[in-house]
Amino acid sequence: MGKRTCLYDMHIQYNAKIVDFAGFDMPIQYEGIMDEHAATRNAIGLFDVSHMGKFELKGEEAKSCINYLVTNDLTALVDGQAMYAPMCYEDGGTVDDILVYQHAPNNLLLVVNAGNKDKDYKWIESHLLPGVDLKDITNELCQLAVQGPKSVALILSLTNISLGTLKYYHFLDQVVLADVPMLISRTGYTGEDGFELYFDKKDAQKIWTLLLEEGSSYGIKPCGLGARDTLRFEAGMPLYGNELSETINPLEAGLGYFVKLDGEDFIGKSSLLEYKVQPKRKLVGFELMDKGIARHGAQVLNPDEERIGAVTTGYISPTLGKSIGLALIPYAYDKDNILVQVRKNRLEAKIINKKFLKQ
Structure with missing residues (x-):
């Protein structure tokens, strides 16, 4: 149980x-x-x-403390506002993607993914500034x-x-x-x-x-x-463990808007700056042209049937009625078609905008 x-x-x-x-x-x-x-x-x-993790972060330096841990810039956050923010390791890999709610600069609510709650707590706790208190209120x-x-x-x-x-x-x-x-x-x-x-x-x-x-x-x-x-x-929103992970950074997941490389220092900034200069992978959307469903982990191949990546999420869209997916592939890949290995079959797919809904 x-x-x-x-x-x-x-x-x-x-x-x-x-x-x-x-x-x-x-x-x-x-x-x-x-x-x-x-x-x-x-x-x-x-x-x-x-089940989502919920932490209270309180103290005079609470905002400065969490701002150093996330890639987004919380300095512009005002009372009554929330902000989405990836949290990274030194190498740029993602600890988690979280929400930061500001009651006041010295009183924040952090909402984290359920599967990462204990890991996140230890990570934040290990970087607390003097006088800042962290409490799990999940x-x-x-x-x-x-x-x-x-x-x-x-x-x-x-x-x-x-x-x-x-x-x-x-x-x-x-x-x-x-x-x-x-x-x-x-x-x-x-x-x-x-x-x-x-x-x-x-x-x-x-x-x-x-x-x-x-x-x-x-x-x-x-x-x-x-x-x-x-x-x-x-809606093209990431799920930790699929589009983000310890080995998938926010830039290759297409979350550059939430990575403020021209702002204040944060953990992982130097690695992400290097990655931006020489990106290796990108997240793309695709639609299957053949009948089938591309599940998480399915291999992605180029037209020459060489493995180039993997599916992060795939479903038949209930709204669109199409078999669509997200895949992580080489940044330099410039063709508009790929193959997806579904069981023993290699299905044709075309690359499309990963924000599948127009609204």
């Missing part, structure tokens, strides 16, 4: 299929990945993401993602705060929803508008049930990690 979030009983009640994910017993699907994917694209999807909070084009209307109907004017990658603290105080942010990992709700885990079942009841007229559905993966993939 793995670890369980505060909503495990609800997942069982709603007939979720449970799988192991990062040591947690998590719902992979309820009615089905396709239905849950469509609900999020067209109405609202409700996701339990309480097990204290319930974290929900309410995603989809109708999510704003639903959340607005449940609170008297004007969340409709909340900007992307900003948050409000102490919002009261059904008498429960919470932090509500507007980031998202699906390619759709929506919110993240952070609140005391004792109110988890109450809020989960309320959202499903009040959201029924909006078409809300509980969604598992399966749909969460297909949704983020269609």
Whole structure:
């Protein structure tokens, strides 16, 4: 038996299929990945993401401390704002990609990937500046993602705060929803508008049930990690362990926008500067021309059938109805077609924009 979030009983009640994910017993699907994917694209999807790691970083030098650990430049971050930031080793490989929420420069919330939580904690702890305190608060909070084009209307109907004017990658603290105080942010990992709700885990079942009841007229559905993966993939968003890893740096993953090489010093900067001058690999999107699905790890070959890379993620897109994927290949590769090894077959594919959705 793995670890369980505060909503495990609800997942069982709603007939979720449970799988192991990062040591947690998590719902992979309820009615089905396709239905849950469509609900999020067209109405609202409700996701339990309480397994995500959550750290408090407090102290006068808290912001300076984390700014040295991430590739993005947090100096411009203001209170009530969040920022996406890869975190690297000295050689440029990725420790994790995280979110930094600023309550104040001396009070930050860090949200990290569940599978990396313990590793991230030790990494950050080993680089703490004097007077900066790090606390793991993962097990204290319930974290929900309410995603989809109708999510704003639903959340607005449940609170008297004007969340409709909340900007992307900003948050409000102490919002009261059904008498429960919470932090509500507007980031998202699906390619759709929506919110993240952070609140005391004792109110988890109450809020989960309320959202499903009040959201029924909006078409809300509980969604598992399966749909969460297909949704983020269609939107071209990376998943640690696929598009990012200890051996895949943010530049080759196509995340150069979040690597501020002209800003302040950070761990891995010198290696990433060298890499930018002489890049070796790049992440590309592709569409299969032949029938099949290119799964994670499938070999990528050039037209001469020489191995040049590997698939990082591949699915039949529920929204587009096409078999598409992401692959890491040599930076110098300049052709618009590749081959993908799927079982015994070598399938033709064409390289396309890796942001598969136009929205």
